[in-house]
């Protein structure tokens with residue numbers, strides 16, 4: 001079985017990718033410092049290295065021990081809002097940490113990588129849909145830290161011969177439909193899990209960050225993509241990467257192509273849970289673009305990937321089941 005090193009694999013998206021890797025005949029090996037992940041989010045028999053991507057000696061040991069065929073690189077700080085307060089941490093962990101990883105890959109002859117990029121690289125545009133040919137103009141240091149990694153990848157591909165795909169995910173949502181994994185950020189800052197905890201009366205309602213955006217209902221629009229579909233996209237990307245013989249770098253959006261406003265999401269959360277939690281409006285959160293919706297055409301044409309779940313209510317329903325069954329976990 002081909003071994004795939006999954007950095008950040010104990011996190012929300014990573015734990016779903018590990019499930020999908022095993023179902024697809026790959027052997028995940030996870031490296032995670034557990035700053036925001038959970039060892040118990042992974043099956044016990046998945047090889048696990050507790051280490052930081054900035055620790056070169058730990059990376060060297062990991063490459064020597066496991067000799068992975070490819071890397072899925074997800075380890076990162078992920079909150080766009082926090083990056084407006086602590087930009088240095090984002091450049092240190094995301095950008096410098098990724099350079100450290102790429103250098104270790106080069107030294108150990110591991111030439112294939114799927115990288116977790118983000119819709120946040122696009123920033124504010126007036127466009128209905130965003131496609132991969134647009135210039136990147138991130139609104140926040142998080143997006144800039146990821147855009148820099150895309151630039152490094154392009155150079156490592158053209159000059160050192162790496163093969164790389166950057167998947168620009170839009171907003172991951174939902175949980176494993178079979179209930180084996182879900183979202184457990186601590187502290188939680190994402191819209192849907194916060195709304196679900198309001199629905200469960202674990203918090204006192206939900207505040208909308210800004211209702212004066214230039215959108216139909218004044219709240220921000222995002223493209224919510226089911227985490228199970230996101231995991232499936234990684235398998236497509238990996239299969240594609242492994243089938244190539246020449247170096248290349250490509251960028252692919254992973255989203256549904258459908259936008260949903262914050263207000264819509266909250267109404268859906270109330271509908272799915274049957275709980276009319278209080279909703280109020282507060283100031284905009286700095287660094288939030290008004291609208292981020294994918295043009296998903298390239299994911300279909302290059303990777304033959306299309307989402308199985310396109311209705312946010314299905315995503316919320318799976319997230320709610322997971323929330324309900326795991327509310328005692330931190």
Ligand SMILES: NC(=O)c1ccc[n+]([C@@H]2O[C@H](COP(=O)([O-])OP(=O)(O)OC[C@H]3O[C@@H](n4cnc5c(N)ncnc54)[C@H](O)[C@@H]3O)[C@@H](O)[C@H]2O)c1
Pocket residue numbers: 007008009010011012013014031032033034035036037038051052053054073074075076077078093097116117118119168169170171172173185
């Ligand atoms: N959640 C989303 O909607 C979304 C959207 C676009 C892109 N992404 C990207 O997807 C990836 C995974 O996101 P997620 O939502 O699963 O986040 P997450 O926080 O649940 O997972 C990230 C994992 O990385 C680990 N980690 C953080 N810093 C590390 C370090 N220095 N060394 C080793 N491990 C480290 C954390 O412990 C965690 O397990 C990230 O790269 C994120 O930027 C996420």
Ligand SMILES: O=c1ccn([C@@H]2O[C@H](COP(=O)(O)OP(=O)(O)O[C@H]3O[C@H](CO)[C@@H](O)[C@H](O)[C@H]3O)[C@@H](O)[C@H]2O)c(=O)[nH]1
Pocket residue numbers: 078079080081117118119120169170171172189190191192194206207208209210220221222262285288292
């Ligand atoms: O209490 C809350 C929380 C969020 N929001 C809004 O809900 C939307 C979604 O926010 P959130 O769930 O925090 O996700 P994003 O800030 O869009 O970022 C996510 O999605 C990006 C891709 O679009 C990823 O790159 C990031 O890592 C990931 O955190 C935004 O408009 C927020 O302002 C609120 O109004 N109230």
